[in-house]
Amino acid sequence: MKRIFFAFAALALATAVQAQVAVKDAWVRATVPQQKATGAFMQLTAEKDTRLVAARSPVAGVVEIHEMTMVDNVMKMRAIPGLDLPAGKAVELKPGGYHVMLIDLKGQVKEGDTVPVTLVVQGKDGKRETIEVKAPVRPLNAAAQKDPSQGGMKH
Numbered sequence: 001m002k003r004i005f006f007a008f009a010a011l012a013l014a015t016a017v018q019a020q021v022a023v024k025d026a027w028v029r030a031t032v033p034q035q036k037a038t039g040a041f042m043q044l045t046a047e048k049d050t051r052l053v054a055a056r057s058p059v060a061g062v063v064e065i066h067e068m069t070m071v072d073n074v075m076k077m078r079a080i081p082g083l084d085l086p087a088g089k090a091v092e093l094k095p096g097g098y099h100v101m102l103i104d105l106k107g108q109v110k111e112g113d114t115v116p117v118t119l120v121v122q123g124k125d126g127k128r129e130t131i132e133v134k135a136p137v138r139p140l141n142a143a144a145q146k147d148p149s150q151g152g153m154k155h
């Protein structure tokens with residue numbers, strides 16, 4: 001009986017730590033050989049006002065938070081210091097919008113792989129916590145070719 005209680009307590013603790021920000025539909029775009037960067041996409045919903053301040057992944061030397069904006073009719077992306085996650089509001093990271101940029105890739109990211117991504121979020125109280133995400137790799141497609149978040153842009 002005691003053992004069951006401890007198992008349950010450990011489970012409750014684990015979910016409590018992760019409950020701050022829910023991650024849905026995480027995925028990473030597959031790369032071709034020699035490609036040095038790609039994007040990670042997901043939907044984030046924070047319980048309380050939170051800010052995504054950093055990310056890291058073992059597959060990339062550098063990981064940045066990017067946004068895409070239209071500049072003179074051309075989609076450009078740039079690194080931003082953080083992304084606000086308002087309480088209860090789903091924030092989409094998707095091609096053509098915000099994304100987690102995996103730069104300086106250590107190897108090809110292939111369809112069928114799973115890429116671990118660690119998100120660092122900060123609450124209004126300044127406390128940081130990390131969220132571990134396992135993002136499956138999805139294939140490139142024709143529509144993605146024009147999208148700079150696929151790594152076509154040189155960093």
Ligand SMILES: [Cu+2]
Nearest residue numbers: 066077101149
């Ligand atoms: Cu980018």
